[in-house]
Structures are given as C-alpha cells and as structure tokens.
Amino acid sequence: MKTIEEVLGPGSKKGVFYGRESSDKQDADMKTQKHMAYSLVEKYKCEIVREYVDTGVSAYKKKMEQRAGLMEMLDDLDKNKVDFVVVFQGDRLARNPMEHFKIRAFMNAREIYVIQSSGQDLYNSGDLLGQLMKDGYSKYEADNISTRTRDDFETRISKGIYNGGGAPFGYRYLGNHQFKIMPDEKIVVKNIFELYKSGQGFQSIAEILMTDKNTKDIWCKETVKSIITNPFYMGYLTFGRVNKSSRNSINDKSKWTITRFKGIEPIITQEEWEQCWEIYKKKSQGDLPPKHFKTSYLFKGVIYCKDCKQPLMCKDQRTKDKGKPYGSRVYKCPNRNCGLSYRADDLHEFIINDILPSVYIKARTAPHETLHEEILSSLKKDANQLLKDIKELEEQVADYIIELSQAESRVLSLYQESIESNETELMILIEHRMRLKKWIEGTKHVIDKKTKRIQYINHVESDFEIWKDSFLGSVLEEYDLQNDTKLRRLILYIFEKVEISKNWEINYTTRIDLEGDAALHVMGSFLENK
Ligand SMILES: [Zn+2]
Numbered sequence: 260m261k262t263i264e265e266v267l268g269p270g271s272k273k274g275v276f277y278g279r280e281s282s283d284k285q286d287a288d289m290k291t292q293k294h295m296a297y298s299l300v301e302k303y304k305c306e307i308v309r310e311y312v313d314t315g316v317s318a319y320k321k322k323m324e325q326r327a328g329l330m331e332m333l334d335d336l337d338k339n340k341v342d343f344v345v346v347f348q349g350d351r352l353a354r355n356p357m358e359h360f361k362i363r364a365f366m367n368a369r370e371i372y373v374i375q376s377s378g379q380d381l382y383n384s385g386d387l388l389g390q391l392m393k394d395g396y397s398k399y400e401a402d403n404i405s406t407r408t409r410d411d412f413e414t415r416i417s418k419g420i421y422n423g424g425g426a427p428f429g430y431r432y433l434g435n436h437q438f439k440i441m442p443d444e445k446i447v448v449k450n451i452f453e454l455y456k457s458g459q460g461f462q463s464i465a466e467i468l469m470t471d472k473n474t475k476d477i478w479c480k481e482t483v484k485s486i487i488t489n490p491f492y493m494g495y496l497t498f499g500r501v502n503k504s505s506r507n508s509i510n511d512k513s514k515w516t517i518t519r520f521k522g523i524e525p526i527i528t529q530e531e532w533e534q535c536w537e538i539y540k541k542k543s544q545g546d547l548p549p550k551h552f553k554t555s556y557l558f559k560g561v562i563y564c565k566d567c568k569q570p571l572m573c574k575d576q577r578t579k580d581k582g583k584p585y586g587s588r589v590y591k592c593p594n595r596n597c598g599l600s601y602r603a604d605d606l607h608e609f610i611i612n613d614i615l616p617s618v619y620i621k622a623r624t625a626p627h628e629t630l631h632e633e634i635l636s637s638l639k640k641d642a643n644q645l646l647k648d649i650k651e652l653e654e655q656v657a658d659y660i661i662e663l664s665q666a667e668s669r670v671l672s673l674y675q676e677s678i679e680s681n682e683t684e685l686m687i688l689i690e691h692r693m694r695l696k697k698w699i700e701g702t703k704h705v706i707d708k709k710t711k712r713i714q715y716i717n718h719v720e721s722d723f724e725i726w727k728d729s730f731l732g733s734v735l736e737e738y739d740l741q742n743d744t745k746l747r748r749l750i751l752y753i754f755e756k757v758e759i760s761k762n763w764e765i766n767y768t769t770r771i772d773l774e775g776d777a778a779l780h781v782m783g784s785f786l787e788n789k
C-alpha cells in the first residue's frame with residue numbers, strides 16, 4: 260500500500276486537479292478546494308498541469324456520466340497518463356458505492372493515485388478489494404461527512420455561532436446565538452437529574468413525571484435519557500454524541516466534540532452532570548444492577564397466561580385526553596383470541612396482598628440454609644440455560660462469518676473477470692455482505708445481553724448473603740410501590756412462574772421448596788376488583 264509521500268516524492272510529478280462545487284453550504288467551496296490542493300502539491304514540489312471542475316452539481320442528484328468536467332478528465336487520463344489526481348475529498352468524485360468502485364478501478368488500472376487534500380491521504384490505495392472489504396462504503400461516506408461537519412462545528416462554536424436547530428427541553432432559542440431558560444421547565448430538569456442521582460432509571464423517572472397532573476409533556480424513557488445524557492444542561496454543545504444510525508444510541512464520550520457555549524446559561528453544574536454521566540456509563544456497562552429490577556411491571560417475565568401458557572406482555576396503554584390521563588399499564592396475553600388482560604396495579608395488589616403473605620409465612624418457617632441453596636440452584640439452572648443459548652448463538656455467528664467470506668471471494672472473482680458485465684451481481688453481493696455484517700453484529704449484541712444476565716445471576720449469589728436477612732426480616736413492611744426495586748427482587752427470588760386465568764385463578768411455582776414438595780401450588784381467587 261502506497262503513501263502520499265511515495266506518490267508525490269521526490270517531487271517534479273505532474274497531476275491534475277478535480278473540483279466539484281455544489282449549492283450545499285456545508286460543502287467546501289471551489290476556492291477552498293483549489294487552495295488546499297495547490298498548497299499540498301507545492302509542499303511536495305509537484306505541479307498541477309490542468310484543472311477540471313463541475314460547479315453547481317450535487318453528486319447525489321447527477322450521475323457521474325452527467326458531470327462534464329469529470330468525464331472529460333477520465334477521457335484525458337485514458338489518453339495521457341499523469342502521476343496523480345488531487346481532489347479535496349473522495350466525495351467530490353462520487354457518492355454512491357458503484358461510482359466509487361468504478362473510479363477506483365479506473366485509477367488503479369492506470370496506476371494513477373488520487374490524493375485527498377483535506378486528509379492528506381490517498382483515495383485509492385491500489386488494493387481495490389481490500390479497501391472495499393475493509394471499510395465498507397457506508398463507513399467511508401459517514402466518516403467523510405463527519406469530518407467535514409465536525410470541523411465546521413468547532414469553528415462555529417468557537418466564534419459563538421449556533422446553527423443547530425431548536426433548543427432542548429428547558430430552553431428556548433432566542434435567535435442571535437442566545438438561549439433562554441424556561442423557569443417551569445427548569446424545575447422539571449433539575450428534578451430529573453436529582454431522581455437519576457438517587458438511583459431511578461429512565462423509565463421510572465418518566466413514570467414519576469407522568470404522575471404530576473400539571474405536566475404538559477408526555478414523558479417516556481427516551482425523552483428522559485435525552486436530557487440526562489445531554490451536556491447542554493451544563494452549558495456545553497456537542498457534536499457526534501448521538502449515533503443516528505443506531506437507534507439514537509449515545510456514542511462513547513471519546514467520539515464527541517464538546518465545547519462550552521457562552522450562549523447557554525447552565526441549569527445544572529458540571530459536577531452534577533458528570534456524576535449522572537458516570538451512573539449512566541456504569542448502568543450501560545452492566546456494572547450497576549440492570550434495569551431488570553427497575554420495572555413497574557413487577558411480574559415481567561414471571562407471569563404467564565394459564566390457558567395459553569404464554570408469558571404475558573407488558574403494555575403501557577396510558578394516553579392523555581385533553582391533559583387528563585386515562586387508561587393504565589396492563590399485563591396482556593399475547594394470544595389475541597384469548598383476550599386476557601389485567602391492570603398492572605390490580606394484579607400487583609392482588610398478588611402482593613393475597614398470595615405473597617402466605618408464601619412469606621411458609622418461607623419464614625423454612626430453614627435458612629435450604630432456602631439459600633434452593634434459590635441458588637434454581638438460578639444456576641437459569642445460568643446454564645443461558646450458557647447453552649450463548650453457545651448456539653456463537654455457532655450462528657460462525658456460520659455467518661463463513662457465508663461472509665464466501666461472498667467476499669465471489670466479489671473478488673467478479674472483480675477479476677470484468678466489472679461492467681457483473682455490476683448487478685456485484686451490487687447484490689456488496690449489499691448481502693453488509694446485511695451479514697449487521698446480522699453478526701446483532702447476534703453478538705444478544706450474546707452480550709445474555710452474558711450480562713449470567714454475570715448478574717452470579718452477582719446475586721454474593722448479594723444473597725447480604726440479602727437473605729432482610730428477606731426473612733421485614734421485607735413486606737418495607738416495600739414501597741414508588742421504589743419497587745426491593746419488591747421486584749423479592750418476587751424474582753421467590754417465584755419461578757405465576758400463571759393466571761381470566762377469573763383471577765392463580766397457580767404458581769416457587770423457586771423455593773417451601774414444604775419439601777417439588778413445587779407449591781396455591782389456588783386463589785380475587786373477588787373485589789378495585
Ligand atoms: Zn391467554
């Protein structure tokens with residue numbers, strides 16, 4: 260693989276310049292493109308012998324064949340070989356994968372190197388396939404766009420210029436690069452950060468906010484997350500924080516460009532923000548107890564439809580009509596013909612008031628050691644199942660990788676034959692390869708989640724020692740529905756499975772062998788529906 264020094268050194272090389280100027284204000288103008296090209300070429304004591312330009316042309320809209328300057332250049336290069344072509348960035352030449360592929364193939368075949376003045380690097384390395392396979396086109400384009408906008412961002416922010424659209428919750432944009440704090444929203448923002456510091460998760464904060472009857476906003480976990488993770492609230496603007504191609508997930512902080520912006524008056528201190536960011540990071544890395552516990556559906560994953568044997572879905576059916584909330588959170592049978600549905604609050608109250616005490620009384624009489632062992636062996640069983648799942652998933656990933664390499668070698672042979680006649684198949688293969696990569700990534704993500712769950716189970720083991728005293732102590736007196744973590748824990752420890760029918764009949768299996776029976780079944784009925 261060549262370097263720019265090898266291409267331009269030891270000087271006196273001759274090349275041509277290609278520039279494309281679009282009406283997009285984000286793009287570098289022709290003056291900049293030329294300036295960058297000439298100063299780079301002069302640095303190596305080389306010479307630009309001719310310029311080719313297309314102006315007012317967006318590469319998105321016009322095919323390469325419709326760009327006169329580009330076509331003329333390719334024509335000339337076919338007849339008269341030069342040592343190099345210099346462009347501002349590769350995206351000046353083409354925007355879609357096939358065009359990039361064609362241009363790189365053309366240049367490689369003629370041993371002409373295209374230099375990108377913005378990054379002082381090469382657009383074509385001579386190894387077409389390697390480039391294609393390693394980077395993938397989408398990444399290539401994303402990086403290019405990102406560098407360009409990032410530079411632009413930093414320049415503007417340093418000048419106190421804001422051009423990022425609207426203001427986040429809590430602020431209004433006044434124009435003239437100034438933001439104003441909305442006093443009522445400021446209280447909510449402060450409250451959100453306080454709640455997060457106290458250990459609440461995004462979902463539970465959203466639920467707490469929705470219980471405020473004066474709220475004019477609809478809160479959900481995403482909107483809470485967008486506040487907690489935004490340094491705007493401490494007076495900073497960021498670039499590259501949100502990964503728009505990945506369900507708006509938050510990028511690692513090292514990928515951000517972050518700058519203090521004087522037009523923002525902070526609502527919280529930098530210290531507070533950093534503190535919340537640390538919590539967020541720990542939670543997302545699984546260092547803190549996962550949100551498995553932080554659910555307002557206490558029986559999620561534990562409760563089943565007695566008739567259909569399906570785990571019940573948790574659905575938030577609350578909506579707002581003229582500011583008045585109605586509907587509720589429900590557990591629902593996934594079988595549409597079944598129709599079983601319970602309000603979460605009713606079901607929680609029933610099980611907690613009517614079922615749990617009897618289980619609890621029995622648990623109190625069971626010897627400690629047995630109890631401990633029973634729970635652990637049951638959790639171990641779960642962990643082993645997870646390990647098995649992971650193994651299967653890993654095999655699946657291995658299959659995908661084999662398929663991927665087959666696709667890649669097919670691309671290679673197509674490329675060696677002739678590009679023109681195989682264009683369609685080549686495009687299909689490139690897309691197939693991208694899809695495979697996505698599948699691999701997705702499966703790895705699932706494996707990761709399961710691994711974390713195992714870590715959690717192992718974590719429970721040590722936790723249990725601390726926990727069992729309060730379990731046998733006064734857990735029931737302590738529980739608090741606003742802060743349901745403890746209760747959810749208790750439920751997960753005790754119940755392996757709870758089955759419910761349409762008329763409140765309940766069957767359950769405990770993780771604990773309470774009276775020496777393998778499983779405990781208690782029938783109950785709930786008459787009073789609140
Ligand atoms: Zn059902």
